[in-house]
Amino acid sequence: MLYRKYEVAQTLPEALSLLSSHNGAVVRPVAGGTDLILQLHERILSADVLVDISRVPELRGIRLENGQLVIGAATTYTEISRSDLVLKNAFVLAEASKKIGAVQIQNMATLGGNIGNASPAADAIPGLYALQADVVVCGPNAERRIPITEFHQGYRKIDLNPGELIKEIRFAIPAEGTGTAFYKYALRKSQAISVVDAAVCVQLSDGVIKHATVALGAVAPTIIRSPAAESVLIGEPPSEDLFDRAAEAACQDARPIDDIRGSAAFRKYLVGVCTSHAVRSACERAA
Numbered sequence: 479m480l481y482r483k484y485e486v487a488q489t490l491p492e493a494l495s496l497l498s499s500h501n502g503a504v505v506r507p508v509a510g511g512t513d514l515i516l517q518l519h520e521r522i523l524s525a526d527v528l529v530d531i532s533r534v535p536e537l538r539g540i541r542l543e544n545g546q547l548v549i550g551a552a553t554t555y556t557e558i559s560r561s562d563l564v565l566k567n568a569f570v571l572a573e574a575s576k577k578i579g580a581v582q583i584q585n586m587a588t589l590g591g592n593i594g595n596a597s598p599a600a601d602a603i604p605g606l607y608a609l610q611a612d613v614v615v616c617g618p619n620a621e622r623r624i625p626i627t628e629f630h631q632g633y634r635k636i637d638l639n640p641g642e643l644i645k646e647i648r649f650a651i652p653a654e655g656t657g658t659a660f661y662k663y664a665l666r667k668s669q670a671i672s673v674v675d676a677a678v679c680v681q682l683s684d685g686v687i688k689h690a691t692v693a694l695g696a697v698a699p700t701i702i703r704s705p706a707a708e709s710v711l712i713g714e715p716p717s718e719d720l721f722d723r724a725a726e727a728a729c730q731d732a733r734p735i736d737d738i739r740g741s742a743a744f745r746k747y748l749v750g751v752c753t754s755h756a757v758r759s760a761c762e763r764a765a
């Protein structure tokens with residue numbers, strides 16, 4: 479048996495109460511189940527009770543609030559990729575959402591699940607690093623707001639206490655003249671985990687890059703930012719030479735490993751490819 483009990487929460491207080499009301503049992507939240515159910519099948523994880531949070535209204539939807547975009551943790555990739563607010567303000571997230579699994583996965587799987595699963599190859603997280611997003615976590619007594627770069631503390635290690643849930647993601651609406659982009663290299667077009675990916679956010683002012691964030695996936699125990707690539711970009715006008723230099727700099731920050739999807743050397747090469755593609759697209763969109 480994968481689990482003993484499956485409970486469906488209808489509200490956030492009910493979800494939080496169900497998570498803490500089974501003394502001594504292993505209780506886990508489940509949203510789309512596209513990571514968790516496989517991990518239970520393969521006995522990577524165990525659970526006595528699953529609390530289904532996919533229908534909790536407080537965890538769903540996308541809204542603007544005080545100059546920030548707020549995305550509920552149980553919002554699916556299909557909802558994200560079709561959202562006018564996301565398409566207008568955070569295109570990188572729509573672009574990444576369309577590259578996750580295939581349509582069936584995009585209809586079920588959620589942004590909060592990607593963050594909770596904390597794979598170093600998670601495709602939705604690099605865009606959140608590039609947008610400098612915060613994760614809002616709620617527990618029985620309080621809410622906490624944590625920069626996503628601190629929320630992921632190590633390989634599959636997150637800053638979440640028992641009984642807490644990821645509630646939503648928040649980030650400031652990017653300034654005028656900002657472009658964002660996501661580029662993924664995988665071994666086939668869909669249903670494929672990233673070998674390497676990159677997400678970029680650049681702001682252009684008077685033809686010069688005023689602000690740049692570059693995030694890389696599948697090249698370290700967590701998603702990482704590339705300070706080297708960012709400092710190459712800032713203060714320069716976009717050009718093919720600049721994109722090459724940023725790509726080279728990003729390779730310095732990547733610490734990839736060999737695995738079944740590619741060698742460390744191949745991944746280092748791909749960091750350059752993914753970074754230059756993403757920086758070029760982000761600059762074109764910013765312009």
Ligand SMILES: Cc1cc2nc3c(=O)[nH]c(=O)nc-3n(C[C@H](O)[C@H](O)[C@H](O)COP(=O)(O)OP(=O)(O)OC[C@H]3O[C@@H](n4cnc5c(N)ncnc54)[C@H](O)[C@@H]3O)c2cc1C
Pocket residue numbers: 506507508509510511512513514515516531551552577578579580583586587588589590591592593594595599600601602638642643644645669670671672
């Ligand atoms: C065929 C297939 C293809 C895939 N392709 C990709 C891909 O291309 N790119 C990619 O990045 N991923 C891919 N995945 C992985 C998966 O779809 C994503 O990571 C997805 O975002 C997980 O979301 P979910 O809602 O299904 O999470 P679930 O499986 O429900 O949960 C995942 C983990 O997060 C926890 N969790 C879920 N929601 C919360 C919350 N609100 N608060 C706290 N903890 C929570 C759960 O307890 C569990 O530990 C693929 C999976 C499959 C099966």
